Amino acid sequence: MINFNYSIPTEIFFGKGSISILGKQLKRYGAKVLVVYGGGSIKKNGIYDLAIKLIKESKIKFWELSGVEPNPKISSVRQGVKICRDNRIDCILAIGGGSVIDCSKAIAAGYYYGGDPWDIVTDPSKIKKALPVASILTLAATGSEMDIFAVITNEETKEKLGTKSSYMAPRFSILDPTYTFTVSKNQTAAGTADIMSHIMENYFNNTEGAYVQDRLAEALLKTCIKYGPIALEKPDDYDARANLMWTSSLAINGLLDYGKVKGWSVHGMEHELSAFYDITHGVGLAILTPYWMEYVLDNNTVDKFVEYGINIWSIDKNKDKFTIAHESIEKTREFFNSLGLPARLKEVGIDEENFEKMAEGATRHGKLGEFKPLSKQDVINIYKSAL
Known part of the structure; x- marks a missing residue:
């Protein structure tokens, strides 16, 4: 295990009715709030009305930015920055996923950057300050409610890039599992795959001695495997939704990667898919993950797959190493398929046309990943195997 500095600054208010603290908490950060949300589902399920009621009761002025896309675009960011500057906004409340x-x-x-916001996406070192952000979570998937990351798409250049800064960590997040009862089966399945991918990106890693992190990762993976199918069949099962929601936060808030050398693979490849084809992120991850696993499996990585197969899928430890590894990969694919997620790129309308460009984008900063670093050609090969 390598040295690390521990800091997870987001305050979490978890459980039924936890939105009741909204007004009091927002007032800690100012009297003018920008409320940001997506396509309007929060108005159908009543979350919007309740949030606005609490904001008004606290005598907080508010402005709105609606229509944020599933793969948020830099044009929406620019629009939001303008609203904040024009109205001297004190803090931002995100209601959604x-x-x-x-x-x-x-x-x-x-808001605090003088140039175009895309600059801080391509170069996070330019982030020197940020307005306070709070969130009301409505979808268990990305873990953005408790981390320092943001992924933004530039629709003009067809780039989807992640940026990060400790300044961007939400000050507080409200996690009420009942707010995910109305999430569709497709989004629940994709969210579960997204959570699992976050865990596996940290789990499949070469850092030695990170026993605690790996056992935590396995517990979280088992939680997804147990409760993902239950949430699909019983969307108002509180325990299923609560466990998935909390797992979403823990999967990427730092606990699993503190003490490890950083380096993700599948996310970098998938960001190119959703940049070019605007597919759901979790769907792309579910498709690519098993093919990535098969591609990186070799004599140097097989022991990790054995650990994964035995501890997650209860495969007989007396079997041959590579048999265990292949079976674990197949069980991963079968699980994603059991959630109703596609197994191949062609099922979501993707062909070979942009593989070269996407692989080039995925490896723009050099080889991709830490577990088994991938070249541009490696990424192309994985895309082709997933067709």
């Missing part, structure tokens, strides 16, 4: 929260984080950082 990871896309809305990511957009809000970028707006918060862009």
Whole structure:
């Protein structure tokens, strides 16, 4: 295990009715709030009305930015920055899933940056300050409610890039599992795959001695495997939704990667897919993950797959190493398929046309990943195997 500095600054208010603290908490950060949300589902399920009621009761002035896209675009960030500057906004409240929260984080950082907000996406070192961000989570998936990351798409250049800064960590997040009862089966499945991918990006890692992190990761993976199917069949099962929601936060808030050398693989490849084709992030991850696993499996990585197969999928430890590894990969694919997620790129309308460009984008900063670093050609090969 390598040295690390521990800091997870977001305050979490978890459980039924936890939105009751909204007004009091927002007032800690100012009297003028920008409320950011997506396509309007929060108005159908009543979350919007309740949030606005609490904001008004606290005598907080508010402005709105609606229509944030599932893969949030830099144009929405620019629009939000303008609203904040024109009205001297004190803080930002994101109501929604990871896309809305990511957009809000970028707006918060862009407010203090003198140039175009895309600059702070391509170069996070330019982020020196950010407006306070708070969130009301409505989808368990990205973990953005408790981390320092934001992923933004530039629709003009077809780039989808992640940026990060400790300044962007939400000051507080409200996590009420009942707010995910109305999430569709497709989004629940994609969210579960997204959570699992966050965990596996940290789990499949070469850092030695990170026993605690790996056991935590396995517990969280088992939680997804147990409760993902239950949430699909019983969308108002509180325990299923609560466990998925908390797992979403823990998967990427730092606990699993503190003490490890950083380096993700599948996310970098998938960001290119959703930048070019605007597909749901979790769907792309579910498709690519098993093919990435098969591609990186070799004599140097097989022991990790054995650990994964035995501890997660209860495969007989007396079997041959590579048999265990292949079976664990197949069980991963079968689980994603059991959630109703596609197994191949062609199922979501993707062909070979942009593989070269996407692989080039995925490896723009050099080889991709830490577990088994991938070249541009490696990424192309994985895309082709996933067709």
